Amino acid sequence: MSDPFVVVGADAAGLSAASKFRREAPDREVVVFEKGRWISYAYCGMPYFIEGRVERMSNLLSLSPSEVEERGIDLRRDHEVIAVDSDTKTVAVETAEGETIEQGYDDLLVATGGRAETGSFNVRGLDGAFTLHDMNAAAAIDAYIAEPDAYDPARADVSAVDRERVDRNAAMPAPETAAIVGGGYVGVEMAEALSGRGLDVHLFQRSGHLLPPFGEAVGERVADELEAEGVAVHRGTPVKSLVGDDRIEGVALDGAADSVAADLAIVGVGIRPNTELLDGTGVETGEGGAIRTDEYGRTSLPDVYAAGDCATAVHAVTGEEAWMPLGLTANRAGRAVGATIAGDPSPVGEIAGTAVVKAFDMEAGRAGLVEEETAREAGFDPVRETVTAGSRSGYYPGAAPTDVTLVADRDTGRLIGGSIVGPDRAAIRIDTLATALEADMTVPEVERLDLAYAPPFSPVWDPILVAAKVLNGTLDEE
Known part of the structure; x- marks a missing residue:
């Protein structure tokens, strides 16, 4: 059998790639190295476990080691890849026993994720x-x-x-x-x-x-x-x-x-990307020190790919390189890389930094370029408006104030970013803005969107439409 597809990292990007590759190329071998014991877990669910909303840690696992192996994936935990030699197409792997072994590859995916940044704070060795x-x-x-x-x-x-x-x-x-x-x-x-x-x-x-x-x-x-x-x-x-x-x-x-x-x-x-295993290889890095990749997740090294929190991607608004470590980005990119290596070239997709968060009963979402300084640095002349509108028809129980901020480019009228905050289903509305950003829509086009209306769900004029109408008026005044 020829040298396999080797994956470094057994979480979102790594196992998404390995699983997709195994389905598309069942006759080829795939080996996944994971330096620790944990695989395929929901990082974003950890605060809710600590709070007690999630009762067991096992509830945060997507795949168990046995389920991975049932897919025909050679999973090797407690195996840390410490070096890559792209000339010989081999990786050096250190086992839990301290032994160093060599593994060849046809294609290699680096999906090593990121780690918490501590800055000047001495966390190690301090209880609590x-x-x-x-x-x-x-x-x-x-x-x-x-x-x-x-x-x-x-x-x-x-x-x-x-x-x-x-x-x-x-x-x-x-x-x-x-x-x-x-x-x-x-x-x-x-x-x-x-x-x-x-x-x-x-x-x-x-x-x-x-x-x-x-x-x-x-x-x-x-x-x-x-x-x-x-x-x-x-x-x-x-x-x-x-x-x-x-x-x-x-x-x-x-x-x-x-x-x-x-x-x-x-x-x-903050966090920083885990890229040390590529030190000395000459691989190109980009924003945040993450591994620079093209639209298919390829790095500057031959037959070496990167995906997830350790890799860059293309920003949907600026068209430039960006590093935004988020869950969907990792899963989607890993799956695309797996398909590409199996013979079906698949772009990893652009990113808009779409994210949501909650604080007690308050929900928030964001996408694109929200801060004016960031927009200017990207070459835009930003115009921003924030409006407050009801989440449902005012007479329907549960209606609550929802703040929508939209940012547009003055010269083109193109929507370049936005945020939403409120206590009544505000966060999920950000998906409308994310879609508009991916489609390069102008503010007038957003204002004309045919969004759904019924009193339990939205007023006749959805808060996003209200914000677009106000911002469009501001653009017309310029």
Whole structure:
């Protein structure tokens, strides 16, 4: 048998590629290397597990190792690919026993994902301080929050879990106050989760509003919702350092003499792509240090592809390279790469950065270029309008104010971005904007969309149509 299709990484992009390839090319071999024990898990579901909405860690698994193997995929966990030689078309793999083996490939996919960025914060070695970017961290946080005599070890019901780490955290006194560093996705979702577990929560955001990629209108309403639910939101408040010797005691703030006491800290200041295994290969990298890929996921190395959180993609609005590590992006790109390598060339697709998030009863969504500065940097002359409209007919129960921000290019009238926030099914409306961005629609074209109307679902003029009408008027005045 010829050298196989080799995949590095057994999560969203990697297993999507391997599964698609196996279906399309059943006579060819596919080998997947995973450096750890966890595979195919729902990263985005971890805050809801910690909150208790998800009862068992196993509920977050998409595929088990046995299900992967039933598909005819040679899955090798505890095997870390440490180097790639594109000249000999081999990878060096380190096993759990410390042995190094060599594996040849016909085609190689790097789907190594990303890892939590910690910046200047010393998280390692400080009990009660965590980042949240893997299942072992989620299990440890869940155990740490619980009272020692009340922790249920069955919640971490997957054999891959780091049981020693979980047991160690479960034995510690339960925290009362949490400090969250960073007001992005992780920060906002964890503020709700920890509040739901009964902790007093402080959320610190360096900039003036939460969720910066969503725009100011979203950030303000999300902050108001968090504060209404008892979360102390500190905007424009950079954290200087974590305080504590063996266990977290608080956070020190820039320009403040006293620290804020806390016996739990979550650092959520971003992620970085895992690309070290390609060091020395000469592979081209792009935005964020991610691996540069073309429309089919190909890198600058022959027969080497990349997909998921470690790879770039093309932005649907700018047409330029972008790095936006999101779940659908990884799954879709992996599936496309698998099809391409099996003989059916399939583009990985463009990305618009479409994302949604919730904070208690407040929902938010964004797509495209929302911040004016970002739009200008991309070469556009942005015009932006924010409107507030009802989510349903005003007389129908449940109608709630929905803020819609639309951004257009002054010269062409093209829609280039938007955000939505509100408590009544606001987030899902972002899919309309994402579709309009993919189609390069102008604001007048968005205004003429035939969106559905019935009192339980929407007013006659959907909030998106209202926003488009207002923005179109602004463009006409220019």
